[in-house]
Amino acid sequence: MKAVRIAEYGGPEVMVLEDLAIPEPGPGQAVVKVEASGLNYIDVYDRMGNYPGDLPMTLGREGAGVVTAVGHGVSEIAVGDRVAWTMIRGGYAEYAVLAADRLVPVPDGLDFVDATAAMLQGITAHYLTRSTFPLKAGHTCLVHAAAGGVGLLLCQLAKAAGARVIGTVSTPEKAELAREAGADDVILYQDQDFVAEVKRIAGGVNVIYDGVGKDTMERGFDCLRPRGYMVLFGQSSGKVKPVDPGMLNSKGSLFLTRPTVVHHIADRAELLERASDVFAEILGGRLRLRVDATLPLDAVQEAHRLLEGRKTAGKLVLRTT
Numbered sequence: 001m002k003a004v005r006i007a008e009y010g011g012p013e014v015m016v017l018e019d020l021a022i023p024e025p026g027p028g029q030a031v032v033k034v035e036a037s038g039l040n041y042i043d044v045y046d047r048m049g050n051y052p053g054d055l056p057m058t059l060g061r062e063g064a065g066v067v068t069a070v071g072h073g074v075s076e077i078a079v080g081d082r083v084a085w086t087m088i089r090g091g092y093a094e095y096a097v098l099a100a101d102r103l104v105p106v107p108d109g110l111d112f113v114d115a116t117a118a119m120l121q122g123i124t125a126h127y128l129t130r131s132t133f134p135l136k137a138g139h140t141c142l143v144h145a146a147a148g149g150v151g152l153l154l155c156q157l158a159k160a161a162g163a164r165v166i167g168t169v170s171t172p173e174k175a176e177l178a179r180e181a182g183a184d185d186v187i188l189y190q191d192q193d194f195v196a197e198v199k200r201i202a203g204g205v206n207v208i209y210d211g212v213g214k215d216t217m218e219r220g221f222d223c224l225r226p227r228g229y230m231v232l233f234g235q236s237s238g239k240v241k242p243v244d245p246g247m248l249n250s251k252g253s254l255f256l257t258r259p260t261v262v263h264h265i266a267d268r269a270e271l272l273e274r275a276s277d278v279f280a281e282i283l284g285g286r287l288r289l290r291v292d293a294t295l296p297l298d299a300v301q302e303a304h305r306l307l308e309g310r311k312t313a314g315k316l317v318l319r320t321t
Contacts, residue, residue, distance in 0.1 A: 001019070001020055001021070001022050001093060001095045001163070001298055002017055002018070002019060002020075002060065002093065002320070003017070003018055003020050003054045003058045003090075003092060003093035003094065003238060004017055004018075004060065004093065004197070004224070004297060004300050005017075005018045005020075005057065005058050005059070005098070006017070006047060006055065006056060006057050006058055006059060006114055007055055007056045008055065009047065009048055009049030009052075010047070010288075012047070012302075012304040012305055013058065013301060014047065015035060015047065015092075015300050015301055015304070017297060017298050017300070019068075020093075023095060023096070023097035024069070024075070024080055024097070025069050025070055025071035025074075026071050026072075026097075027071050027072045028071060028072075028073050028075050028099060028100055028101070029070070029071040029074070029099060029100060030061070030067050030069065030071065030073060030074060030077060030083075030097070030098055030099075030100040030103060031067070031068050031069040031070075031097050032066065032067055032068065032071045032083060032085075032095065032096050032098060032103070033065045033067075033068050033094070033095055033107055034063045034064075034065040034067050034091060034093055034094055034096050034287045034320050035063075035064055035065040035066070035097060035111040035113075035320060035321060036061035036063060036065070036093050036115070036116040036118060036294075036318065036319055036320070037060045037062065037063040037091040037093075037111045037116065037297075037317065037318040037320070038060075038061075038086075038091070038116040038117060038121075038315065038316075038317055038318075039060075039065065039080075039233060039304070039307055039315075039316040039318065040061065040062060040120050040121070040149075040234055041236050041304050041307065042061055042120075042208060042212075043059055043060060043061060043092075043304070043307075044304060044307060044308055045079075045210070046059055046089065047059060047077045047304065048063070051130050053089065054276075055145040055186065056172070057089065057095055058080050058089060058090045058091075058092060058096075059091075059092045059210065060089065060090060060091030060092035060093070060318070061076055061086060061087050061088060061091060061120065062084075062085065062086045062087070062091055062111040062116060062119050062120045063085060063091035063096065063116055064084035064085075064106055064113075064115040064116045064119070065083065065096075065112060065193065066072070066080065066081070066082055066083075067079050067080060067081045067083055067103070067301045068095070070100060071094065072261065073099070074100040074151050076100050076103065076260035076268070077100055077103050077105070078102050079273075080259050081103075081105060082106040082112075083103040083105060083106060083115060084103070084104055084106050084112075084114075084115040084118075084119050084125065084275070085102050085103050085104065085118040085119065085263060086097055086120040086261070086265075087102075087120065087262055087265070088102055092114075092210075092297065092300060092318060093196050093216075093297075094319070094320045095167075095299075099312065101125075101268050102268075102271070103203060104272055104275040104276075105243050106279070107279055107283065109281060109283055110279060110282065111201065111270055112292070113291060113294060113317050113319070114282065114289055114302045115123050115279070116317055117149070117288060117289045117291050117317060118275075118279060118282055119275065119278075119313065120122075120261060120273075121131075121149040121150045121153055122153055122278035122287070122289075123261055123274045123278060124153075124155065124233065125150055125153035125154045125156075125157050125264060125265070126274050126277060126278055127259070127261065127264040128154065128209055128233060128259070129154065129157040129161060129209075130157075131264060132152070132229075132231050132233075132257060132259050133206070133207040133229045133231055134159050134161075135157075135158050135161040135162070135163040135207070136161055136162055137161075137162030137163070138162070138163075138165070139161075139162075139163040139164070139206045139207065139211050140163065140164040140165075140166065140202050140204075140205045140206055141158050141163050141164070141165055141205055141206060141207045141208070141209060141225055142167075142198060142205045142207070142208045142209070142220070143155055143158065143164070143165060143167045143178075143183070143209050144151045144164070144168050144192075144208070144209065144210045144211060144212045144216050144220075145168065145169070145211055145212055145258060145310075146165075146166075146167025146168060146169050146174075146178040146183055146186065147167070147169045147170075147174035147175070147177040147178050147187070147313045147314075148211070148312070148313070148314070149312075149314055149315045149316075150176065150211055150233075150234075151167065151178070151211070152178070152181045152288075152313075152314060153181075153287065153289075154177055154192040154209055154291055155167060155181035155182040156181050156182050156286075157281075158182065158288065158289070159181075159182030159184075160182075162290075164184050164199060164202065165182055165183045165184050165185075166183065166184065166185045166186075166187065166202065166205065167183035167185070167186045167187070168186070168187045168188075168189045168194050168202060168216075169186055169188065169189070169244065170188070170190055170310065171187065171188070171312070172188065173310055174313050175188060177290070177313050180289070184228050185197075185201050185202075189216075193204075194216075194219070194221050195220075195223055198223040198225075198275075199223070203225070204223060204225035204228065204284075205223055205224060205225060205248065206224075206225055206228050206229065207228060207229040207231060208223060208224065208228075208229070208231060208280075209219045209223075209231050209233065210230065210231065210232050210233070211232075211233050211234030211235075211236060211238050212214040212234070212236050212237045213232065213234060213235030213236060213238055213239065214235060214237045214238035214239060214240055215237040215240075216237070217230065217232055217240045218240065218241060221247065221248075221251050221254060222251070224251065224252065224254050224308040225252065226251060226252035226253060226254075227253050227254070227255070228252065228254055228255070229254070229255045229257065230254060230255065230256045230257070231257055231259065232256070232257070232258050233258070233259055236310075237267070240303075243256060260279065288292050289314075289315065290300060290313065290314030290315065291314055291316075291317055292312045292313055292314040292315060292316055293306075293312070293317075294316075294318070295316065295317070295318055295319070296319060296320075297319075297320055300318060301305035303316050303318065
């Protein structure tokens, strides 16, 4: 089988397509023939060594496909099941061996590309808007990178909850995508001061969903209303500076949280609940996915460059067939 591996940390050039034996499942594991593998910014962090693992390493923390074998003690799924997963390495490959209790069933009517696109980004948008800061009518939120994979889903779920949505994007084309996803107001952050614009538009916001980090978080505190929430769920522009807790007090008893998806799908019941909710919203037409491009495994270096260069709007997916 083919798999994208790294033997050292670094830029996109360290990713190499290699031939490996098809894995065998151990106790509690399943082997999945991977049909689609999602690209996420955490894959860049893995490639660069931000989250070290044993080298050589097969990259990719998300995918969907068909179960071809199961190990001893597996009762959650069976051979032939259509499944998807997130936050387990090994997805950039034609076959992956995975913990069976981390696999979720993919409903009929949802293809593998959409199932893949829905997992990490869909579940992230779900927990951010339903759990981290549960939005409701009367709330106003600011979504940075509103035309990105998570951003477009955040806009839709926030609008469905009744919130007013302000988004930041880099281009007029991305602004239109954000509006189509439900953003009431869109700020072109390269041309406009987003803090001044937020204050002009709404006076302030109840919550900021920030997956950008270094370029946005520090100034974002000035956009929050008293007792507002800064939700830093990613750092695509780099690590943020340390925060003085006294500043949170002086700017209005603000809250700062740094959530991650793994703590919101820690047990199987919660994983299934969130994935099922997201899948149901997609199949019901209430949540629209935007897959920006599907690329073959051997185009993975190009895919990472697109992702890091912020040249995408929506989701990138690798296909193995």
